[in-house]
Amino acid sequence: MKWDTLDEEPCSLSRTVAVVGDRWTLLILRECFLRVRRFEAFQSSLQITRHLLSERLKKLVRFGILRRVPYSEAPKRYEYILTQKGLDLYPIIMAMVHWGDTHMGDERGRPLLHEHKTCGKLFDPVMVCSECGEVLHAKQVHVHAGPGREEAVG
Amino acid sequence: MKWDTLDEEPCSLSRTVAVVGDRWTLLILRECFLRVRRFEAFQSSLQITRHLLSERLKKLVRFGILRRVPYSEAPKRYEYILTQKGLDLYPIIMAMVHWGDTHMGDERGRPLLHEHKTCGKLFDPVMVCSECGEVLHAKQVHVHAGPGREEAVG
DNA sequence: GGCTATAGTTCTAAAATAGAACTGTCAAAC
């Protein structure tokens, strides 16, 4: 497959996969949501090779998920900060964390707990229908071809 | 990194990434949710090499995400069907589709539309707090170390 | 000048992937 044009496929999943569909990118984003911002910090917490880190950060900047913000003029140093587009990846990350909590846990219990500042409680993320608010399940969803792909699928 | 032990890391995201954190696996899962079940069907719709498809399906079976169910005795033929653990990946896939719809769209419009059979409407998936039902945003969440990782993080 | 911190780049060896051909089983067609 030509991964370099995956972001132009008539499929929103493919387009997302083009951006965040590799292991390092997802782990880098986890660090971003944990407020990590600097090259050395990413490198030492992830044990990623510097080469790949450099490349992945560039890619995330290119796709508008991170902004490269100077925090020192001489020498020039930059921090990588989530844009709104990047912050909007939160449901993906949280869905993955929740699935891991549910299905890949061990006897030690959850690695992290999440507190919702708005209500003050420890919570799990739940995916609901924007129209009726009910919890979503795969079997209750029917797929239609949209304007971006008129041939029927599924 | 030792990707082969990523599923034992004290981090639910890492564990999930160990299972679904590569491009082909995510695309294969998309097909699963579109009711694709057979080797040839995956291969022809994804243009994945047979080698990799074989390997990824084995991995998904090994992790309990797909079941290999015989549908013909002679010759022996199998279908790959989502288990409950696999069906529970739905929020991840939908979160990715929704992000792609929102941030990677083009002038043609959405490739697919989703209808919630329960309420009959076209919908978007929304992630909410299990406790108060409010829509979740990254900045409203505070992270605590859980029993599975007592050293503080973030 | 020598040491440290930060943010990368460059190099070679090892691993993963692409692309195509091949194997084996059986049913149906000729």
Place this chain on the structure above:
DNA sequence: GTTTGACAGTTCTATTTTAGAACTATAGCC
């Protein structure tokens, strides 16, 4: 009863990606 075709893989080689370590560059501090 031989050929064709569908299905579900496996095997092979060439190319691409990644790992791991070393190197470069800028500047502050002693």
